[in-house]
Amino acid sequence: MGAFLLDAYQDWYCPNCGLEDRTRPQPPNASRYHSCSGLHGLNAPLIRAGVRCKVTAEERQDYLGTEIQARGDDGRQYMAVRTTTDDHDDLLVFAGLARAELR
Numbered sequence: 001m002g003a004f005l006l007d008a009y010q011d012w013y014c015p016n017c018g019l020e021d022r023t024r025p026q027p028p029n030a031s032r033y034h035s036c037s038g039l040h041g042l043n044a045p046l047i048r049a050g051v052r053c054k055v056t057a058e059e060r061q062d063y064l065g066t067e068i069q070a071r072g073d074d075g076r077q078y079m080a081v082r083t084t085t086d087d088h089d090d091l092l093v094f095a096g097l098a099r100a101e102l103r
């Protein structure tokens, strides 16, 4: 009887730009991110292979004022990237940045 060689790995993919990655197994709550060319260049999660979901960018709706907000490569302000799976949503929020001046 032969020995089994286990080479465990985790495959990841992006439903928007098609990027694929393979890593060593990760803990269940681990996440991987990339700058997504299919989602306005925003920082977006990679999805574990086999998980069906939708990843969308959420545009900021309120008035920006003097805050600095993440912008996509289309120049629009995005406040979050939402990952929608069959049973829950994950939200990656881009907080507005404060600006300070040092003298």
Ligand SMILES: [Zn+2]
Pocket (backbone or CB within 6 Å): 014, 015, 016, 017, 018, 019, 034, 035, 036, 037, 038, 039, 044
């Ligand atoms: Zn992507």
